[in-house]
Structures are given as structure tokens and as C-alpha cells.
Amino acid sequence: MTNPFWSPALADLQPYVPGEQPRGRKLIKLNTNENPYPPSEHAMATLASPTLPEALRRYPDPESVELCAAIASHCGVKPEQVFVGNGSDEVLAHAFYSFFRREEPLLFPDITYSFYPVYCNLYGIDYCTPALREDFTVDVDDYAGPAAGVILPNPNAPTGRILPLDEIERLLQLHPARVVAVDEAYIDFGGDSAAALIDRYPNLLVIRTLSKSHALAGLRLGYALGQSHLIEGLQRTKNSFNSYPIDSVAQQLGAAAITDEAWLEETSDKVMATRSRVAEALHELDFEVVPSMANFVLARPRGMSAEAVYGGLREHGILVRYFNKPRISEYLRISIGTDEEMDALLDALREILPAPGTSQNR
Amino acid sequence: MTNPFWSPALADLQPYVPGEQPRGRKLIKLNTNENPYPPSEHAMATLASPTLPEALRRYPDPESVELCAAIASHCGVKPEQVFVGNGSDEVLAHAFYSFFRREEPLLFPDITYSFYPVYCNLYGIDYCTPALREDFTVDVDDYAGPAAGVILPNPNAPTGRILPLDEIERLLQLHPARVVAVDEAYIDFGGDSAAALIDRYPNLLVIRTLSKSHALAGLRLGYALGQSHLIEGLQRTKNSFNSYPIDSVAQQLGAAAITDEAWLEETSDKVMATRSRVAEALHELDFEVVPSMANFVLARPRGMSAEAVYGGLREHGILVRYFNKPRISEYLRISIGTDEEMDALLDALREILPAPGTSQNR
Numbered sequence: 171m172t173n174p175f176w177s178p179a180l181a182d183l184q185p186y187v188p189g190e191q192p193r194g195r196k197l198i199k200l201n202t203n204e205n206p207y208p209p210s211e212h213a214m215a216t217l218a219s220p221t222l223p224e225a226l227r228r229y230p231d232p233e234s235v236e237l238c239a240a241i242a243s244h245c246g247v248k249p250e251q252v253f254v255g256n257g258s259d260e261v262l263a264h265a266f267y268s269f270f271r272r273e274e275p276l277l278f279p280d281i282t283y284s285f286y287p288v289y290c291n292l293y294g295i296d297y298c299t300p301a302l303r304e305d306f307t308v309d310v311d312d313y314a315g316p317a318a319g320v321i322l323p324n325p326n327a328p329t330g331r332i333l334p335l336d337e338i339e340r341l342l343q344l345h346p347a348r349v350v351a352v353d354e355a356y357i358d359f360g361g362d363s364a365a366a367l368i369d370r371y372p373n374l375l376v377i378r379t380l381s382k383s384h385a386l387a388g389l390r391l392g393y394a395l396g397q398s399h400l401i402e403g404l405q406r407t408k409n410s411f412n413s414y415p416i417d418s419v420a421q422q423l424g425a426a427a428i429t430d431e432a433w434l435e436e437t438s439d440k441v442m443a444t445r446s447r448v449a450e451a452l453h454e455l456d457f458e459v460v461p462s463m464a465n466f467v468l469a470r471p472r473g474m475s476a477e478a479v480y481g482g483l484r485e486h487g488i489l490v491r492y493f494n495k496p497r498i499s500e501y502l503r504i505s506i507g508t509d510e511e512m513d514a515l516l517d518a519l520r521e522i523l524p525a526p527g528t529s530q531n532r
Numbered sequence: 533m534t535n536p537f538w539s540p541a542l543a544d545l546q547p548y549v550p551g552e553q554p555r556g557r558k559l560i561k562l563n564t565n566e567n568p569y570p571p572s573e574h575a576m577a578t579l580a581s582p583t584l585p586e587a588l589r590r591y592p593d594p595e596s597v598e599l600c601a602a603i604a605s606h607c608g609v610k611p612e613q614v615f616v617g618n619g620s621d622e623v624l625a626h627a628f629y630s631f632f633r634r635e636e637p638l639l640f641p642d643i644t645y646s647f648y649p650v651y652c653n654l655y656g657i658d659y660c661t662p663a664l665r666e667d668f669t670v671d672v673d674d675y676a677g678p679a680a681g682v683i684l685p686n687p688n689a690p691t692g693r694i695l696p697l698d699e700i701e702r703l704l705q706l707h708p709a710r711v712v713a714v715d716e717a718y719i720d721f722g723g724d725s726a727a728a729l730i731d732r733y734p735n736l737l738v739i740r741t742l743s744k745s746h747a748l749a750g751l752r753l754g755y756a757l758g759q760s761h762l763i764e765g766l767q768r769t770k771n772s773f774n775s776y777p778i779d780s781v782a783q784q785l786g787a788a789a790i791t792d793e794a795w796l797e798e799t800s801d802k803v804m805a806t807r808s809r810v811a812e813a814l815h816e817l818d819f820e821v822v823p824s825m826a827n828f829v830l831a832r833p834r835g836m837s838a839e840a841v842y843g844g845l846r847e848h849g850i851l852v853r854y855f856n857k858p859r860i861s862e863y864l865r866i867s868i869g870t871d872e873e874m875d876a877l878l879d880a881l882r883e884i885l886p887a888p889g890t891s892q893n894r
Contacts, residue, residue: 186771269539415622
């Protein structure tokens with residue numbers, strides 16, 4: 171795998187493998203937590219702006235001032251408490267570089283977003299992964315001790331479990347001199363955001379994305395919220411990497427999307443209602459369903475291996491996410507689609523799973 | 533400047549400072565080498581695609597397969613010899629990480645794109661900067677000796693000077709076990725591309741952008757061309773940083789833009805014709821004009837300091853680039869605008885500069 175022209179450490183990287191994006195074949199796609207509803211029409215209308223050719227001819231605003239102002243207004247923070255990036259993955263990468271390159275290890279749960287160890291390898295950061303409890307909740311006491319910082323998604327992925335804000339505060343108090351990053355990619359589906367704590371905790375960084383709740387995974391917009399000294403740290407890294415990470419289309423469309431509060435409330439409510447209904451139906455199909463505050467559920471079939479159910483669903487033209495990893499290899503992560511898509515999923519499961527009372531493939 | 537929450541090395545970064553993007557005030561903007569003509573209408577038409585809301589709802593193609601195919605066809609290489617990034621600045625950052633983190637210093641000219649030392653600081657890369665000759669040409673003999681690699685823009689910026697392909701080949705032969713990166717941001721304005729050498733040199737990486745010649749600075753698209761083992765190295769880094777760097781709009785619009793060969797030929801011809809005329813007019817105004825193969829000229833006023841001319845132009849509502857740096861502090865870098873914009877520049881210079889035979893402010 172090594173190559174004489176590569177930097178010596180390059181062969182040691184373990185790149186992230188994203189969920190499959192099937193080309194061509196028409197599948198019901200419940201594998202990457204995309205929003206099932208189209209983005210705000212108010213936002214899409216910006217694409218027809220007659221000034222767009224001129225905006226594209228010129229360099230975009232390197233500071234994304236209007237977009238940051240729209241995000242600040244939406245989140246109830248000051249514009250100087252907002253940093254935007256090319257998807258929350260870029261924001262995360264800059265956060266790892268800016269805050270976690272230290273002697274001590276970074277702490278994150280053993281079951282979590284699998285990009286975190288990839289960033290650690292990229293930047294030579296040591297890490298420790300305290301185990302979630304058996305029910306996939308976080309035990310904050312496991313996060314005491316010397317650390318470069320803490321990062322965790324809340325709700326966690328791929329579990330869907332949420333950590334209450336008073337527990338987030340305990341984490342912040344355990345590491346007053348280190349950044350605690352709360353990755354809120356899924357916060358708009360019923361959770362309480364830690365953004366409300368920013369003014370009280372100089373070590374709190376909240377990271378969010380327009381990919382899930384705003385149905386704009388294809389636009390690549392993520393952001394971080396924190397006190398201005400943390401935002402300034404991210405800007406130092408960003409301005410040493412790419413001055414203009416957000417293109418003019420994304421700045422305009424993103425600002426309009428985040429301003430459309432009615433769209434967000436309506437679609438999030440629909441996703442949450444479908445989630446409740448699907449969780450109940452899966453339970454009736456004898457799945458163990460992990461309580462979720464995200465736009466997916468992690469669920470364990472009982473009569474059949476998760477991998478076999480994954481394969482069976484694929485044969486029915488339905489794609490869900492299967493992780494061949496310790497502790498979750500008997501679970502499937504199922505994104506919440508439209509009601510019609512979820513009905514198709516449930517119908518397929520009824521065909522795939524063994525009839526009640528029988529047991530196979532265990 | 534240091535901060536207890538930042539990674540210890542963060543305060544040592546020296547972030548890049550991009551050219552000014554004036555907000556609000558209407559200026560003739562000749563300071564950041566944007567194309568004066570609007571982007572291809574064929575490309576802009578992709579924004580009206582009825583499938584765009586669905587494309588934005590989903591994650592984009594992480595590999596940008598169609599965009600890479602369009603670039604390969606345009607450049608006469610194979611699709612597996614193409615890597616795309618969020619502007620050529622991101623491509624450059626990944627190239628520095630992927631190829632230049634070695635014991636020896638990276639080599640680049642003393643007068644060149646000022647982001648190169650910034651990347652070196654970001655990734656802890658040592659560097660040496662051989663001086664350009666007095667006429668701002670590169671002396672390839674200065675690039676012998678142990679090195680992590682070589683990078684230079686061709687044409688160089690901010691000089692506009694081009695290094696002939698046989699000299700590029702000498703550089704490639706001096707460092708057969710190291711990557712030589714040729715940054716061709718300005719190659720479409722009359723230069724010969726090193727892309728023709730890729731199949732013969734496993735150490736050649738060519739980097740380009742749609743920002744200048746395709747009038748899409750606001751879209752943020754850059755790419756690298758090289759043998760597939762170099763492209764694979766860049767992909768390893770990219771997939772450890774951000775799986776989806778190119779949004780769906782940029783993938784579609786960029787592919788259409790790069791396919792519109794007639795647009796490129798017509799607008800590049802216009803820019804080159806204007807460049808010839810402006811160089812001659814500046815010469816008549818007693819400027820020393822560095823021969824340029826880019827969409828800008830570097831020129832030295834003789835009767836007045838460059839900084840004073842910069843200030844005078846600004847008072848006339850015309851923005852050019854002034855670098856307060858060794859060896860070029862008596863020069864101005866002037867982007868090639870439309871004929872009307874350049875006429876306004878020349879008229880303003882006639883008012884600002886002292887009458888022939890007099891001398892002031894030297």
C-alpha cells in the first residue's frame with residue numbers, strides 16, 4: 171500500500187468509508203440519514219437569482235458574513251459565535267486540529283461517529299474510547315481524568331441515544347481547561363441543544379449541519395457555535411487551509427434555508443411522528459428498538475441475524491445501514507423516510523422475518 | 533494571541549490573507565484575478581434543473597465521478613488521473629499533506645503564491661525559497677539538492693512569468709523520487725500545460741482551477757492531474773478529512789462549464805487580446821511591465837511609488853493588488869478586466885501619474 175512518492179505516514183491513514191450512494195438503481199434509501207422531504211422552496215428559489223452569474227464569477231465572501239448572521243439568529247447566539255464549514259465534517263476536522271492536538275488522549279465513546287478516529291489518525295492525536303453502558307447511554311464518570319478534550323454526538327450516532335443537558339454540563343465541568351465538543355447533527359429531531367450553555371462555558375463547542383434537519387446533505391454546510399475565542403481558533407486553521415470554503419450558491423441558499431423556520435418545524439414534526447410509529451411497529455415485529463432522538467432508529471431483529479435482514483431488505487430494494495462492528499453487529503440503523511417508504515420497509519420485514527414462534531439463522 | 537483551549541501550536545500559524553472583497557461600495561475590481569466575463573450560460577442552465585431539489589436533499593457523489601470524467605475529457609487524461617477539490621486551495625492543502633511531509637525541505641520560489649508557506653506551517657513542513665532571477669524567471673539549477681519536493685505556479689503568480697515545458701521536465705528529472713507540483717491556475721491564458729507530460733513522469737502533479745479561466749471563482753472547484761498512484765494518495769487524505777467536499781450544484785455546474793470548450797476559447801482570447809493592449813499602454817505610461825502569460829500583469833510605475841499609485845487608483849474607485857513585500861513592493865499586480873474597465877484604469881493612471889519629464893514621490 172505504501173508508495174515512494176507519498177509522505178511516509180500516508181499509508182497509515184485509515185480513511186472514512188461513507189454510507190453507500192447507489193448510482194443508477196432505484197432503491198428506497200434508508201442508509202445515510204438524509205431527510206425524506208425536499209428542501210425549503212424558499213431556499214431553492216435563491217437558485218433563480220439574476221445576480222448569481224455575477225456572484226459565481228467573483229470569489230465568494232471568505233467570511234460568509236450573511237450566512238453566519240442567519241445561523242446566529244436561528245440559534246440565538248451572536249454572529250461572532252458562529253463558524254461555518256464545507257459540511258460539518260470539515261468543521262470537525264478543523265476542530266480536531268485546532269483544539270485536540272495535545273499530549274493527553276481525546277475521549278469519545280466506543281460506539282460513535284466512525285470519522286472521529288480517522289481525524290485522530292490524520293492529525294496524530296491519541297484517543298481513548300470509554301465504553302457506552304449496555305443500554306448505549308453515556309456514563310459521564312468514565313470521562314474524568316487527563317484528556318485533550320471530549321467529543322461526542324448528541325444524540326449519539328448510530329445509537330440515537332441522547333445525553334441530557336445536565337449531563338453535558340457535568341462533562342464541561344470535568345474538563346474546564348479543555349474543549350468539549352457536542353456534535354449535534356441530529357439535535358433538531360426532539361433534543362435540547364447545548365447552544366443554550368455557550369455563554370456560561372468557554373470550553374463548549376457545538377457543531378451542527380444542514381444535511382439532516384434542513385434536507386441539504388447535497389449542499390455541504392455545517393457550522394460550529396462557541397465563544398468567540400474558540401471561533402477564532404477555528405478561523406486560524408481555516409485560513410491556513412482554504413480561505414473560501416463556502417461557495418456563493420451555498421452561502422445564499424443556506425442562509426435562506428436556515429431562515430425558513432416554518433419549514434423546519436413542519437418537516438421535523440413529520441419525521442418525529444413517523445419515528446414513533448416505526449419504533450412501535452418494529453417493536454411489534456419483535457425488534458429491540460433503542461430509544462432514538464435522531465432521524466434514524468437502531469434496532470435489533472430477534473429471530474434472524476442483522477446481516478441477513480440487511481441482505482433481505484436489499485433484495486427488496488431497500489437500503490439500510492449495517493455495521494460489522496463490535497457490540498452493534500446485531501443491529502441495523504434505519505433512517506426515517508416518508509411514511510410510504512417506512513410502510514414498504516415494514517412490509518418487506520414481514521416477508522423476510524421468520525413467522526412468530528419460529529427461529530432461524532441465529 | 534495564545535489561548536488555553538487551543539492546540540499549543542495554533543498560535544504559531546500565520547494564516548493566509550486573501551485579496552480584499554469589497555462589500556457594498558461599487559469598485560472596478562482588478563485585485564483578485566477574477567475573469568471579467570460571466571460564466572458559460574450552458575453551465576448556468578444547470579441551476580434550473582428540476583432534479584436539483586432531490587440532488588440537494590441527498591449526499592452528493594463522494595467521488596464526483598461525472599465531474600472527473602468531464603475534466604479528464606477536457607484535459608486529455610484518464611478519469612483515474614483526476615482528483616477534484618473545494619477550490620484549488622483545498623487540492624493544494626491535500627497535496628502538501630500527502631506528498632511533502634518529509635525530512636527535507638520543500639522548494640518553491642521566493643516570489644510566488646503566498647499560501648505555500650502557510651500550508652507548510654499548517655503541516656510542519658520545512659521549506660527553502662530559491663530566489664527568482666532579477667527578471668523574475670526561475671533558474672532550475674537552484675532546485676537541485678535534497679528536497680521533499682518542488683511546487684511552483686506556472687505561469688508564476690504574482691509575476692505572470694511562464695517556465696517553458698522543457699524546463700519543467702528538467703525539474704522533474706532533478707527529483708525523480710519526489711513530487712513536482714505545477715500549479716496551473718493561469719495556464720489557459722496562453723501557456724502550454726504540463727498535463728501532456730503526465731504519462732511520462734510518475735512524479736508530476738498538475739493543479740488547476742475553474743476560478744480564473746472558467747469565471748467560477750464563486751463555485752470553488754479545483755483539480756489535480758497525475759498518475760493514478762498520486763491521485764490515490766490525495767484520495768487517502770481527502771477521505772480522512774471530508775468525504776463529500778464537492779456539493780451537488782458544483783458537480784453539475786462544473787461539469788457543464790468544463791465541457792463548454794467554445795466559451796473557454798472565446799473568453800480566453802478576449803482576455804489575452806486585452807492583456808496585450810494594456811501591457812503596451814502601460815509601457816507607454818512609462819511602466820516596466822513583466823511579460824505575462826496570466827490574466828494579470830505585474831508592472832512597476834517609474835515616476836511614483838507603487839503604493840502611491842495604488843492609493844490613487846483606489847480614490848478613483850479602482851482596486852488593484854499591492855504587495856508590501858521584498859522585491860515586489862514597487863510593483864502593482866493588475867488583473868485583466870473588460871476593455872471598458874481597463875480603459876478606466878488607463879484614464880485614471882493618466883490623471884494620477886506625474887506628467888512626462890517630472891518626477892515625484894520617489
